[in-house]
Amino acid sequence: MQIRVLGCSGGIGGDRHTTALLLDDDILIDAGSGVTRLTLDELARVDHVFITHSHMDHILGLPLLLDSVGAERGRPVTVHGLPEVLQILMDHIFNWRIWPDFARIPSPHAPFLAYQTLQPGQAVTLDTRSVTPIPAHHVVPACGYLLRGEGGGLLFSGDTASHEALWTLAGSTPDLRHLIVETSFPNALEDLARASLHYHPRALAADLSAFRPDIPVWITHLKPGSERLIMDELHAALPGRQVEALREEQVFRF
DSSP states (O other): EEEEEOBSSSSSSSSBBBBBEEETTTTTEEOGGGGGOHHHHHHHOOOOOOOOOOHHHHHHHHHHHHHGGGGSSSEEEEEOOOOHHHHHHHHHHHHSSBBTTTTTTOTTTOOEEEEEEEOOTTOEEEEEEEEEEEEEEOOOEEEEEEEETTTTTEEOOOOOOOHHHHHHHHTTTTEEEEEEOOOOSSSGGHHHHHHOOOOOHHHHHHHHSSSOTSSSSEEBOTTTOEEEEEEHHHHHHTTOOOOOEOOOOOOEEO
């Protein structure tokens, strides 16, 4: 299994792209602006998109992906998400006012887009890979994902503030190889982090203090301009811990 980081920033500017992970060549985890890194041929190979939540930085590439390559494919792209997340996409994006309803065109019998609802804890198995939605604690309905292949697993928190279920699952996954967890704001913006239900370094350090030290921890969703400060604060709070910023175009293979 290969996971390529197309976008992992909490915003845009310069070379920053928002959240999108490519699993092998046919599965996307979120569809932020990182999707724009893909060629047309690569876009056309995407069969499944797993959405964590409906915020723009995690879905903005999805409408354009469908518009760009829908006619080149012989089957719809399946978009997976919590029921509430899919309903938001139907009501507010694919509604003809913001973007065409690709679940009904070119025809309801042969659309560009199909929806598949998820429930936390229920894995979707695709060949030798599984994608399991996990709980998240955010201001809108949201989840993270546990991605597993024959060589182990990677846990992706999605956008979230501190919650016990994330760490219970992380600690009880014996084949976990990597943890990707968001930290959006520095400690000086703790009030903003709390209001928007995102991590800040002090909160993440408290949760990581009891987590397995052998698992590499990768930090995602850092807000533009605050990246170095956030990582410095994490390193100061967690001396000796393997905690590094996730990089765009980074590749995990296992």
